Amino acid sequence: MDQTTKMADVPARVLMATIFILSGMGKTGAFSATQSYMESFGLPGILLGPTIALELTGGLFLVLGLWTRYVALILAGFSLISALIFHSDFGNQAQMMHFLKNLAMAGGFLLLVKHGSPTLSLDGYLASRKKT
Secondary structure, eight states, X not given: OOHHHHHHHHHHHHHHHHHHHHHHHHHHHTHHHHHHHHHHTTOOGGGHHHHHHHHHHHHHHHHHXXXXXXXXXXXXXXXXXXXXXXXXXXTSHHHHHHHHHHHHHHHHHHHXXXXXXXXXXXXXXHHHHHHO
């Protein structure tokens, strides 16, 4: 692996994780409003707790590079499902942009599924320990 690839690994994970960490924190701070918003789309409000846990834990695991491929696959699916449920009003330009943002994030996560987190990560550390 060349030096450029190694240097891109951590910032890529941090940038992908930031939106989930901030979103999870925001949902925690506005729990009942977010719960009502979800319910207005026909989702049970009880799903908000697991959603917050997924966003915060998934984001943290990405930053640490822990179980990166599995977490990235889950977050790719989450991004696609969220796009379809919450951002499918294509007559609204803002919603269309959110939809496309979610698709782009899913694409980035699929690259993490393919490549994992081999450097400067807990995945890399654990893999190196298995070899010794």
